[in-house]
């Protein structure tokens with residue numbers, strides 16, 4: 080992992096632009112004045128205590144949640160309630176969930192081929208090749224014809240990553256991809272994500288894996304109570320946090 | 336201290352299980368005589384089974400197959416020393432004489448081949464739906480089958496079912512041409528408007544024209560000659576085939592975010608579930624005439640089919656809603672995040688899983704529906720139960736009860752049990768280890 084990020088470059092092109100974004104669940108103000116610009120090629124880790132709105136933030140980016148105020152622009156497409164834009168954005172942005180959310184009634188291969196065939200209208204044969212390519216990339220081509228229920232958690236999460244990649248997204252969102260996994264499986268998933276980063280994928284990762292943040296991220300964002308409290312390069316963030324809440328959070332999470 | 340370190344030097348070879356565990360003796364010992372209460376229970380149950388069979392079997396095996404009346408049965412039984420009809424033995428002559436009637440009602444006997452053929456073709460039409468090893472190409476036949484079946488059973492001019500079917504083809508082409516030339520909304524409108532114009536305006540003149548040019552058809556059979564299991568199967572299969580798709584739509588509507596659609600679906604489901612089927616059947620047989628234009632001749636069987644279908648759809652919707660609710664939210668989110676739109680997500684991700692979870696409930700509804708077809712005897716249709724009453728009114732067979740109802744029950748049981756077994760087969764087949 081250690082030398083992974085040195086040679087990774089970040090372009091000037093803006094991938095995601097969030098300005099003055101606010102979101103409420105009923106009367107509960109979950110996200111407050113979020114401003115965030117993500118350059119293409121950036122690897123951003125979002126950290127923060129439970130309930131701080133990390134998941135909600137990245138779910139707003141691909142419109143799994145709708146925001147009430149502010150602007151989200153993904154790859155130049157403005158996210159509005161207009162369904163057409165939602166579809167464009169969702170096909171550009173891949174997402175991996177904490178609980179994998181594979182489709183249990185389909186084989187691994189079918190899981191990977193479904194969206195390219197039905198959304199991108201890719202021919203069957205080409206979809207199959209793409210799926211096998213990415214399954215090899217996440218190192219489980221031999222499981223292609225099994226069902227998700229027959230795989231270990233780590234394997235399932237790697238399939239979920241491959242499934243997203245089959246849509247050839249330009250941005251990947253990860254919502255605590257390793258927190259439902261046993262320790263020995265966390266590494267295989269993190270390794271897959273490192274490979275992705277090395278290929279230049281723009282990534283936003285919500286995670287408690289601070290090692291990953293240190294090694295792979297170029298920026299760490301700390302959230303609390305629906306706000307971005309602090310963001311910095313990993314070295315500065317971990318070694319020299321400024322805000323009291325950040326210090327408290329880091330001491331809790333790294334303390335033991 | 337005792338030394339607890341241990342290193343295995345040779346692997347213990349696999350041995351076959353002792354006879355007490357594996358063989359038949361082992362099975363009996365383990366499952367029936369494992370301890371004293373268990374042994375007593377086994378004895379009691381065996382005694383009850385023995386008593387029941389001891390009473391039923393002599394009744395069933397009674398040499399009365401060729402009798403022509405109940406009186407003859409009684410004398411046959413008296414001759415062989417049994418104590419008369421009732422306890423002594425069954426009077427099977429009634430089944431021999433009337434079983435065709437129980438099957439076909441008052442359908443002309445020289446035309447029995449028509450319902451028999453349509454029943455056999457039903458098997459062909461269902462095969463690709465029930466078993467996925469059967470070629471998909473037969474699905475085309477499945478789509479045409481309802482029209483063939485209608486024509487085989489009711490007869491009459493062949494142009495009527497053909498032209499009704501043409502309406503669906505017109506609808507399809509309307510959709511294709513409409514959406515090509517003026518967008519998908521125009522396509523949907525054309526697909527709905529064109530066949531309605533065809534069916535209600537053009538159909539009857541075209542029909543009579545075709546009939547006068549090429550009079551092709553078979554002997555028409557009046558609806559009131561239909562009866563028996565043929566009628567039960569007709570109503571049951573129609574209800575089953577239509578209630579599933581309607582139920583799915585209702586369940587999706589009930590889950591929808593659109594308040595009006597949701598309200599309509601909830602009202603429909605709750606109203607239908609809150610009313611006994613009998614009431615709906617009475618509405619079908621009497622009240623519906625009030626709403627129909629005077630003089631219109633809307634077949635009673637058709638009306639009953641509609642009511643039974645609506646009734647089953649409401650239950651089906653609730654069963655499927657249970658399946659939908661059982662799916663984790665993550666499945667919807669994963670489908671959304673991959674860019675699948677609502678209908679694709681439903682068709683490819685949500686419904687396959689929700690329906691699979693709901694299989695036991697769906698099949699229960701099917702079985703319930705099929706058995707409920709016997710209720711149509713109350714509004715005067717001659718289903719197997721209605722016919723049984725009819726047969727018992729015959730002087731020769733007056734007094735017969737168990738034989739007729741037992742026979743009807745047996746046939747119903749065969750159908751319902753097959754459905755139940757099929758659903759278990761389906762569940763096993765769809766299991767993917769999660």
Ligand SMILES: Nc1ncnc2c1ncn2[C@@H]1O[C@H](COP(=O)(O)OP(=O)(O)OP(=O)(O)O)[C@@H](O)[C@H]1O
Pocket residue numbers: 104107109127128129130131132133134135136
């Ligand atoms: N659908 C919802 N309706 C109402 N409130 C919600 C909903 N989803 C989340 N919340 C609330 O919004 C807040 C932020 O939730 P979110 O899931 O974004 O937190 P998080 O930072 O991801 O926490 P965790 O680390 O536990 O995943 C929480 O207080 C949560 O209770």
Ligand SMILES: [Mg+2]
Pocket residue numbers: 133134135254255
């Ligand atoms: Mg979360």
